Amino acid sequence: MVGGGVIQQILRRKLHSQSLATPVLSWFASKKVNEDAGSSGVRALALLGAGVTGLFSFSTVASADEAEHGLACPDYPWPHDGILSSYDHASIRRGHQVYQQVCASCHSMSLISYRDLVGVAYTEEEAKAMAAEIEVVDGPNDEGEMFTRPGKLSDRLPQPYANESAARFANGGAYPPDLSLITKARHNGQNYVFALLTGYRDPPAGISIREGLHYNPYFPGGAIAMPKMLNDEAVEYEDGVPATEAQMGKDVVSFLSWAAEPEMEERKLMGFKWIFLLSLALLQAAYYRRLKWSVLKSRKLVLDVVN
Amino acid sequence: MADDEVVDPKKYLEESCNPKCVKPLLEYQACVKRIQGDDSGQKHCTGQYFDYWQCIDKCVSFSWIMAFALHIFFFFLQFDTEMNLDFGIFRLHPSYLQN
Numbered sequence A: 001m002v003g004g005g006v007i008q009q010i011l012r013r014k015l016h017s018q019s020l021a022t023p024v025l026s027w028f029a030s031k032k033v034n035e036d037a038g039s040s041g042v043r044a045l046a047l048l049g050a051g052v053t054g055l056f057s058f059s060t061v062a063s064a065d066e067a068e069h070g071l072a073c074p075d076y077p078w079p080h081d082g083i084l085s086s087y088d089h090a091s092i093r094r095g096h097q098v099y100q101q102v103c104a105s106c107h108s109m110s111l112i113s114y115r116d117l118v119g120v121a122y123t124e125e126e127a128k129a130m131a132a133e134i135e136v137v138d139g140p141n142d143e144g145e146m147f148t149r150p151g152k153l154s155d156r157l158p159q160p161y162a163n164e165s166a167a168r169f170a171n172g173g174a175y176p177p178d179l180s181l182i183t184k185a186r187h188n189g190q191n192y193v194f195a196l197l198t199g200y201r202d203p204p205a206g207i208s209i210r211e212g213l214h215y216n217p218y219f220p221g222g223a224i225a226m227p228k229m230l231n232d233e234a235v236e237y238e239d240g241v242p243a244t245e246a247q248m249g250k251d252v253v254s255f256l257s258w259a260a261e262p263e264m265e266e267r268k269l270m271g272f273k274w275i276f277l278l279s280l281a282l283l284q285a286a287y288y289r290r291l292k293w294s295v296l297k298s299r300k301l302v303l304d305v306v307n
Numbered sequence B: 001m002a003d004d005e006v007v008d009p010k011k012y013l014e015e016s017c018n019p020k021c022v023k024p025l026l027e028y029q030a031c032v033k034r035i036q037g038d039d040s041g042q043k044h045c046t047g048q049y050f051d052y053w054q055c056i057d058k059c060v061s062f063s064w065i066m067a068f069a070l071h072i073f074f075f076f077l078q079f080d081t082e083m084n085l086d087f088g089i090f091r092l093h094p095s096y097l098q099n
Helices: A002-017 A022-034 A039-064 A089-103 A124-132 A166-168 A189-198 A246-262 A264-297 B009-016 B018-034 B046-082
Strands: A135-138 A147-150
Touching: A089 A246, A189 A246, A246 B009, B009 B018, B009 B046, B018 B046
Parallel strands: none
Antiparallel strands: A135 A147
16 A cells, blocks of 8 residues: 555656646545545556556667667668569679679579579570589489589579588588578568678677677677678679679679569569559449449338328 | 779768768767776677667668669650650640750
Protein backbone atom coordinates (compact mmCIF):
# COMPACT_ATOMS: atom_id res chain seq x y z
CA MET A 1 0.00 0.00 0.00
CA VAL A 2 2.84 2.35 0.90
CA GLY A 3 4.73 1.29 -2.23
CA GLY A 4 1.66 2.02 -4.32
CA GLY A 5 1.45 5.50 -2.81
CA VAL A 6 5.14 6.21 -3.49
CA ILE A 7 4.82 5.10 -7.09
CA GLN A 8 1.73 7.22 -7.40
CA GLN A 9 3.67 10.26 -6.15
CA ILE A 10 6.58 9.65 -8.56
CA LEU A 11 4.14 9.17 -11.40
CA ARG A 12 2.27 12.35 -10.46
CA ARG A 13 5.53 14.31 -10.63
CA LYS A 14 6.52 12.68 -13.96
CA LEU A 15 3.14 13.20 -15.56
CA HIS A 16 2.93 16.70 -14.16
CA SER A 17 6.20 17.71 -15.83
CA GLN A 18 5.01 16.22 -19.12
CA SER A 19 1.61 17.91 -18.68
CA LEU A 20 -0.31 14.75 -19.41
CA ALA A 21 -3.73 13.68 -18.10
CA THR A 22 -3.46 14.92 -14.51
CA PRO A 23 -7.24 14.87 -14.09
CA VAL A 24 -7.03 11.09 -14.62
CA LEU A 25 -4.42 10.88 -11.89
CA SER A 26 -6.43 12.96 -9.45
CA TRP A 27 -9.42 10.72 -10.15
CA PHE A 28 -7.30 7.70 -9.26
CA ALA A 29 -6.02 9.48 -6.15
CA SER A 30 -9.53 10.35 -5.05
CA LYS A 31 -10.56 6.76 -5.73
CA LYS A 32 -7.88 5.54 -3.37
CA VAL A 33 -8.85 7.99 -0.69
CA ASN A 34 -12.53 7.15 -0.98
CA GLU A 35 -12.40 3.36 -0.91
CA ASP A 36 -9.63 1.39 0.72
CA ALA A 37 -10.80 -1.77 -1.04
CA GLY A 38 -10.20 -0.07 -4.45
CA SER A 39 -6.60 -1.40 -4.58
CA SER A 40 -7.09 -2.54 -8.18
CA GLY A 41 -6.82 1.08 -9.35
CA VAL A 42 -3.55 1.55 -7.50
CA ARG A 43 -2.22 -1.71 -8.82
CA ALA A 44 -3.02 -0.64 -12.37
CA LEU A 45 -1.25 2.64 -11.74
CA ALA A 46 1.77 0.83 -10.28
CA LEU A 47 1.95 -1.37 -13.35
CA LEU A 48 1.75 1.71 -15.55
CA GLY A 49 4.55 3.33 -13.56
CA ALA A 50 6.69 0.22 -13.84
CA GLY A 51 6.05 0.09 -17.56
CA VAL A 52 7.03 3.73 -18.03
CA THR A 53 10.28 3.33 -16.08
CA GLY A 54 10.98 0.16 -18.04
CA LEU A 55 10.52 2.07 -21.27
CA PHE A 56 12.93 4.78 -20.14
CA SER A 57 15.64 2.26 -19.24
CA PHE A 58 15.17 0.45 -22.58
CA SER A 59 16.26 3.54 -24.48
CA THR A 60 19.73 3.44 -22.89
CA VAL A 61 20.09 -0.28 -23.66
CA ALA A 62 19.15 0.25 -27.32
CA SER A 63 22.21 2.42 -27.99
CA ALA A 64 24.49 -0.51 -27.18
CA ASP A 65 22.80 -2.44 -30.02
CA GLU A 66 23.90 0.10 -32.61
CA ALA A 67 27.12 -1.65 -33.54
CA GLU A 68 25.35 -4.99 -33.26
CA HIS A 69 22.91 -4.16 -36.03
CA GLY A 70 25.44 -2.28 -38.09
CA LEU A 71 25.12 1.21 -39.49
CA ALA A 72 21.92 1.59 -41.50
CA CYS A 73 22.76 1.75 -45.19
CA PRO A 74 21.26 4.53 -47.33
CA ASP A 75 19.09 3.88 -50.38
CA TYR A 76 20.97 4.45 -53.60
CA PRO A 77 19.19 5.14 -56.91
CA TRP A 78 19.77 1.88 -58.75
CA PRO A 79 19.01 2.02 -62.47
CA HIS A 80 16.92 -1.12 -62.16
CA ASP A 81 14.65 0.31 -59.48
CA GLY A 82 11.31 1.37 -60.79
CA ILE A 83 8.27 -0.45 -61.97
CA LEU A 84 9.35 -0.88 -65.57
CA SER A 85 13.14 -0.52 -65.29
CA SER A 86 15.40 -3.26 -66.60
CA TYR A 87 18.92 -4.13 -65.52
CA ASP A 88 21.85 -2.18 -66.91
CA HIS A 89 23.32 -5.10 -68.83
CA ALA A 90 26.60 -3.34 -69.56
CA SER A 91 26.91 -2.95 -65.79
CA ILE A 92 26.19 -6.67 -65.31
CA ARG A 93 28.99 -7.50 -67.76
CA ARG A 94 31.45 -5.23 -65.95
CA GLY A 95 30.26 -6.59 -62.61
CA HIS A 96 30.97 -10.14 -63.72
CA GLN A 97 34.45 -9.05 -64.68
CA VAL A 98 34.94 -7.55 -61.22
CA TYR A 99 33.62 -10.74 -59.61
CA GLN A 100 35.93 -12.90 -61.68
CA GLN A 101 39.05 -10.87 -61.00
CA VAL A 102 38.46 -9.71 -57.43
CA CYS A 103 35.93 -11.89 -55.65
CA ALA A 104 36.10 -15.34 -57.25
CA SER A 105 39.31 -16.23 -55.39
CA CYS A 106 37.30 -16.57 -52.17
CA HIS A 107 33.58 -16.45 -52.99
CA SER A 108 31.77 -19.16 -54.90
CA MET A 109 28.67 -18.58 -57.03
CA SER A 110 27.68 -22.19 -57.37
CA LEU A 111 24.12 -21.59 -58.57
CA ILE A 112 25.10 -19.69 -61.73
CA SER A 113 26.04 -21.54 -64.91
CA TYR A 114 27.93 -20.12 -67.87
CA ARG A 115 24.85 -20.56 -70.03
CA ASP A 116 22.95 -18.15 -67.75
CA LEU A 117 25.28 -15.38 -68.87
CA VAL A 118 24.42 -15.85 -72.54
CA GLY A 119 22.14 -13.10 -73.74
CA VAL A 120 22.50 -11.22 -70.46
CA ALA A 121 26.14 -10.15 -70.34
CA TYR A 122 27.98 -12.16 -73.03
CA THR A 123 27.36 -13.67 -76.42
CA GLU A 124 27.31 -17.44 -76.74
CA GLU A 125 30.83 -17.51 -78.25
CA GLU A 126 32.21 -15.33 -75.48
CA ALA A 127 30.58 -17.44 -72.79
CA LYS A 128 31.86 -20.65 -74.41
CA ALA A 129 35.37 -19.22 -74.52
CA MET A 130 35.14 -18.21 -70.87
CA ALA A 131 33.88 -21.63 -69.84
CA ALA A 132 36.65 -23.36 -71.78
CA GLU A 133 39.26 -21.59 -69.65
CA ILE A 134 38.33 -23.56 -66.55
CA GLU A 135 39.01 -27.20 -65.76
CA VAL A 136 36.08 -29.29 -64.61
CA VAL A 137 36.19 -32.71 -62.97
CA ASP A 138 33.93 -35.08 -64.86
CA GLY A 139 33.49 -38.81 -64.98
CA PRO A 140 33.72 -41.63 -64.44
CA ASN A 141 34.96 -42.63 -67.88
CA ASP A 142 34.81 -46.13 -69.38
CA GLU A 143 37.77 -47.15 -67.23
CA GLY A 144 35.98 -45.99 -64.11
CA GLU A 145 38.28 -43.02 -63.50
CA MET A 146 37.39 -39.38 -62.96
CA PHE A 147 38.97 -37.06 -65.49
CA THR A 148 39.28 -33.33 -66.04
CA ARG A 149 38.06 -31.56 -69.12
CA PRO A 150 37.69 -27.93 -70.23
CA GLY A 151 34.45 -26.33 -69.15
CA LYS A 152 31.26 -26.14 -71.17
CA LEU A 153 28.30 -23.74 -71.09
CA SER A 154 26.37 -26.13 -68.90
CA ASP A 155 28.97 -26.06 -66.13
CA ARG A 156 28.53 -23.97 -63.00
CA LEU A 157 30.89 -21.13 -62.15
CA PRO A 158 34.00 -22.60 -60.52
CA GLN A 159 34.28 -22.84 -56.75
CA PRO A 160 37.45 -21.54 -55.10
CA TYR A 161 37.39 -24.11 -52.28
CA ALA A 162 36.39 -27.76 -52.24
CA ASN A 163 34.07 -27.37 -49.24
CA GLU A 164 33.17 -25.05 -46.37
CA SER A 165 35.87 -26.42 -44.07
CA ALA A 166 38.56 -25.70 -46.62
CA ALA A 167 37.15 -22.19 -47.07
CA ARG A 168 37.15 -21.55 -43.33
CA PHE A 169 40.66 -22.91 -42.96
CA ALA A 170 41.98 -20.62 -45.67
CA ASN A 171 40.23 -17.54 -44.24
CA GLY A 172 40.98 -17.67 -40.54
CA GLY A 173 37.80 -19.49 -39.57
CA ALA A 174 35.46 -17.23 -41.52
CA TYR A 175 33.42 -18.61 -44.38
CA PRO A 176 33.15 -16.34 -47.46
CA PRO A 177 29.48 -16.84 -48.30
CA ASP A 178 28.25 -17.98 -51.68
CA LEU A 179 27.16 -14.92 -53.60
CA SER A 180 24.50 -16.42 -55.86
CA LEU A 181 21.63 -15.08 -53.71
CA ILE A 182 23.41 -12.60 -51.48
CA THR A 183 21.34 -9.56 -52.41
CA LYS A 184 18.19 -11.45 -51.46
CA ALA A 185 19.80 -13.07 -48.42
CA ARG A 186 20.58 -9.81 -46.65
CA HIS A 187 18.13 -7.16 -45.52
CA ASN A 188 18.07 -4.34 -48.09
CA GLY A 189 20.65 -6.49 -49.89
CA GLN A 190 21.64 -4.32 -52.86
CA ASN A 191 22.23 -1.19 -50.81
CA TYR A 192 23.83 -3.23 -48.04
CA VAL A 193 26.38 -4.91 -50.30
CA PHE A 194 27.31 -1.62 -51.99
CA ALA A 195 27.64 0.18 -48.66
CA LEU A 196 29.69 -2.69 -47.25
CA LEU A 197 32.11 -2.89 -50.16
CA THR A 198 32.70 0.85 -50.31
CA GLY A 199 32.37 1.54 -46.61
CA TYR A 200 35.66 0.42 -45.12
CA ARG A 201 36.66 3.17 -42.72
CA ASP A 202 38.81 3.76 -39.67
CA PRO A 203 37.11 2.52 -36.51
CA PRO A 204 35.65 5.05 -34.07
CA ALA A 205 37.69 6.12 -31.06
CA GLY A 206 37.68 3.47 -28.38
CA ILE A 207 37.02 0.56 -30.73
CA SER A 208 39.89 -1.77 -31.43
CA ILE A 209 39.62 -4.65 -33.89
CA ARG A 210 41.72 -7.73 -33.35
CA GLU A 211 44.38 -8.85 -35.76
CA GLY A 212 42.87 -10.61 -38.76
CA LEU A 213 39.61 -8.67 -38.77
CA HIS A 214 38.79 -5.31 -40.31
CA TYR A 215 36.41 -2.57 -39.27
CA ASN A 216 33.31 -2.00 -41.37
CA PRO A 217 30.46 -0.03 -39.77
CA TYR A 218 27.81 -1.65 -41.99
CA PHE A 219 28.74 -5.17 -40.97
CA PRO A 220 26.74 -6.31 -37.92
CA GLY A 221 29.15 -6.09 -35.01
CA GLY A 222 31.62 -4.00 -36.96
CA ALA A 223 34.42 -6.55 -37.35
CA ILE A 224 34.48 -8.30 -40.72
CA ALA A 225 37.02 -10.88 -41.87
CA MET A 226 37.11 -9.64 -45.46
CA PRO A 227 39.65 -6.88 -46.14
CA LYS A 228 38.90 -3.95 -48.39
CA MET A 229 38.90 -5.46 -51.88
CA LEU A 230 37.70 -2.62 -54.07
CA ASN A 231 40.43 -0.10 -54.72
CA ASP A 232 40.63 2.41 -57.52
CA GLU A 233 41.89 0.89 -60.77
CA ALA A 234 41.94 -2.63 -59.34
CA VAL A 235 40.29 -3.83 -62.53
CA GLU A 236 40.73 -2.62 -66.08
CA TYR A 237 37.33 -2.64 -67.72
CA GLU A 238 37.04 -3.99 -71.27
CA ASP A 239 34.80 -1.10 -72.32
CA GLY A 240 37.17 1.53 -70.98
CA VAL A 241 34.97 2.86 -68.18
CA PRO A 242 37.17 4.30 -65.39
CA ALA A 243 37.27 1.72 -62.64
CA THR A 244 36.76 3.78 -59.52
CA GLU A 245 35.79 2.13 -56.27
CA ALA A 246 32.20 3.32 -56.53
CA GLN A 247 31.96 2.23 -60.16
CA MET A 248 33.19 -1.27 -59.36
CA GLY A 249 30.83 -1.44 -56.38
CA LYS A 250 27.89 -0.42 -58.51
CA ASP A 251 28.76 -2.88 -61.26
CA VAL A 252 29.35 -5.82 -58.95
CA VAL A 253 26.07 -5.17 -57.13
CA SER A 254 24.25 -5.00 -60.48
CA PHE A 255 25.80 -8.37 -61.33
CA LEU A 256 24.87 -9.85 -57.95
CA SER A 257 21.32 -8.48 -58.22
CA TRP A 258 20.94 -10.13 -61.58
CA ALA A 259 22.41 -13.37 -60.23
CA ALA A 260 19.90 -13.43 -57.38
CA GLU A 261 16.92 -12.31 -59.48
CA PRO A 262 17.47 -13.14 -63.15
CA GLU A 263 13.73 -13.21 -63.73
CA MET A 264 13.25 -9.60 -62.62
CA GLU A 265 12.67 -8.06 -66.04
CA GLU A 266 10.15 -10.69 -67.09
CA ARG A 267 8.48 -10.43 -63.69
CA LYS A 268 8.07 -6.66 -63.98
CA LEU A 269 6.60 -6.92 -67.47
CA MET A 270 4.24 -9.67 -66.38
CA GLY A 271 3.27 -7.77 -63.26
CA PHE A 272 2.55 -4.57 -65.09
CA LYS A 273 0.46 -6.38 -67.69
CA TRP A 274 -1.56 -8.45 -65.26
CA ILE A 275 -2.14 -5.72 -62.69
CA PHE A 276 -3.48 -3.55 -65.50
CA LEU A 277 -5.73 -6.29 -66.88
CA LEU A 278 -6.98 -7.36 -63.46
CA SER A 279 -7.83 -3.76 -62.61
CA LEU A 280 -10.02 -3.63 -65.70
CA ALA A 281 -11.53 -6.97 -64.69
CA LEU A 282 -12.18 -5.55 -61.22
CA LEU A 283 -14.09 -2.63 -62.69
CA GLN A 284 -16.09 -4.97 -64.87
CA ALA A 285 -16.81 -7.30 -61.96
CA ALA A 286 -17.86 -4.42 -59.74
CA TYR A 287 -20.23 -3.13 -62.39
CA TYR A 288 -21.70 -6.61 -63.01
CA ARG A 289 -22.21 -7.25 -59.29
CA ARG A 290 -23.98 -3.97 -58.80
CA LEU A 291 -26.07 -4.61 -61.88
CA LYS A 292 -27.26 -7.97 -60.59
CA TRP A 293 -27.85 -6.74 -57.05
CA SER A 294 -29.68 -3.63 -58.17
CA VAL A 295 -32.93 -5.60 -58.24
CA LEU A 296 -32.70 -6.39 -54.55
CA LYS A 297 -31.11 -3.15 -53.47
CA SER A 298 -33.84 -1.06 -55.04
CA ARG A 299 -36.82 -3.06 -53.79
CA LYS A 300 -39.37 -1.44 -51.57
CA LEU A 301 -41.21 -3.21 -48.76
CA VAL A 302 -44.72 -2.11 -47.91
CA LEU A 303 -46.08 -2.78 -44.45
CA ASP A 304 -49.83 -3.49 -44.62
CA VAL A 305 -51.36 -1.99 -41.53
CA VAL A 306 -54.23 -4.10 -40.29
CA ASN A 307 -56.89 -2.02 -38.64
CA MET B 1 41.76 8.00 -71.44
CA ALA B 2 41.46 11.74 -71.11
CA ASP B 3 42.26 11.98 -67.40
CA ASP B 4 44.90 9.73 -65.90
CA GLU B 5 43.81 10.35 -62.36
CA VAL B 6 40.39 8.89 -61.62
CA VAL B 7 38.37 10.57 -58.90
CA ASP B 8 36.19 8.21 -56.94
CA PRO B 9 32.75 9.86 -57.07
CA LYS B 10 31.68 8.47 -53.70
CA LYS B 11 34.72 9.89 -51.91
CA TYR B 12 34.22 13.18 -53.70
CA LEU B 13 30.57 13.34 -52.62
CA GLU B 14 31.47 12.38 -49.06
CA GLU B 15 33.98 15.21 -48.90
CA SER B 16 31.54 17.69 -50.39
CA CYS B 17 28.91 16.63 -47.85
CA ASN B 18 31.24 17.38 -44.96
CA PRO B 19 30.03 20.98 -44.44
CA LYS B 20 26.44 19.74 -44.14
CA CYS B 21 27.35 17.39 -41.32
CA VAL B 22 29.52 19.63 -39.17
CA LYS B 23 27.36 19.23 -36.07
CA PRO B 24 27.64 15.43 -35.73
CA LEU B 25 31.32 15.71 -36.60
CA LEU B 26 31.89 18.15 -33.75
CA GLU B 27 29.93 15.86 -31.42
CA TYR B 28 32.18 12.98 -32.44
CA GLN B 29 35.34 14.99 -31.92
CA ALA B 30 34.07 16.10 -28.51
CA CYS B 31 33.50 12.46 -27.61
CA VAL B 32 37.00 11.53 -28.77
CA LYS B 33 38.41 14.22 -26.52
CA ARG B 34 36.29 12.99 -23.60
CA ILE B 35 37.50 9.42 -23.75
CA GLN B 36 41.12 10.25 -24.47
CA GLY B 37 42.28 9.65 -20.94
CA ASP B 38 40.37 6.42 -20.57
CA ASP B 39 42.36 3.25 -20.00
CA SER B 40 39.53 0.86 -19.13
CA GLY B 41 38.82 0.15 -22.81
CA GLN B 42 35.08 0.28 -22.16
CA LYS B 43 34.43 3.79 -23.48
CA HIS B 44 33.91 4.30 -27.18
CA CYS B 45 32.32 6.77 -29.55
CA THR B 46 30.35 4.42 -31.79
CA GLY B 47 27.12 6.38 -31.31
CA GLN B 48 28.52 9.71 -32.45
CA TYR B 49 30.49 7.98 -35.20
CA PHE B 50 27.30 6.36 -36.51
CA ASP B 51 25.39 9.66 -36.32
CA TYR B 52 28.08 11.40 -38.34
CA TRP B 53 28.34 8.75 -41.03
CA GLN B 54 24.57 8.39 -41.25
CA CYS B 55 24.38 12.12 -41.98
CA ILE B 56 27.09 11.82 -44.64
CA ASP B 57 25.45 8.74 -46.19
CA LYS B 58 22.06 10.42 -46.39
CA CYS B 59 23.60 13.46 -48.04
CA VAL B 60 25.60 11.33 -50.52
CA SER B 61 22.63 9.19 -51.55
CA PHE B 62 20.52 12.34 -51.92
CA SER B 63 23.19 13.91 -54.14
CA TRP B 64 23.26 10.77 -56.21
CA ILE B 65 19.47 10.70 -56.51
CA MET B 66 19.51 14.34 -57.57
CA ALA B 67 22.29 13.69 -60.08
CA PHE B 68 20.41 10.67 -61.41
CA ALA B 69 17.13 12.61 -61.66
CA LEU B 70 18.82 15.52 -63.41
CA HIS B 71 20.52 13.12 -65.81
CA ILE B 72 17.17 11.52 -66.68
CA PHE B 73 15.53 14.94 -67.02
CA PHE B 74 18.18 16.23 -69.39
CA PHE B 75 18.14 12.98 -71.32
CA PHE B 76 14.44 13.36 -72.04
CA LEU B 77 14.76 17.07 -72.70
CA GLN B 78 17.25 16.35 -75.46
CA PHE B 79 15.08 13.49 -76.74
CA ASP B 80 11.97 15.68 -76.86
CA THR B 81 13.30 18.06 -79.47
CA GLU B 82 13.84 15.23 -81.95
CA MET B 83 10.58 13.44 -81.30
CA ASN B 84 7.82 14.01 -83.79
CA LEU B 85 5.14 11.39 -83.47
CA ASP B 86 2.89 11.05 -86.46
CA PHE B 87 -0.16 8.89 -85.91
CA GLY B 88 -1.59 9.70 -89.33
CA ILE B 89 -4.75 11.15 -87.85
CA PHE B 90 -3.00 13.82 -85.89
CA ARG B 91 0.54 15.00 -85.36
CA LEU B 92 2.00 15.19 -81.91
CA HIS B 93 5.09 17.35 -81.79
CA PRO B 94 6.56 20.02 -79.56
CA SER B 95 4.61 23.08 -80.53
CA TYR B 96 7.43 25.42 -79.63
CA LEU B 97 9.47 24.09 -82.55
CA GLN B 98 8.69 25.90 -85.75
CA ASN B 99 9.24 23.32 -88.48
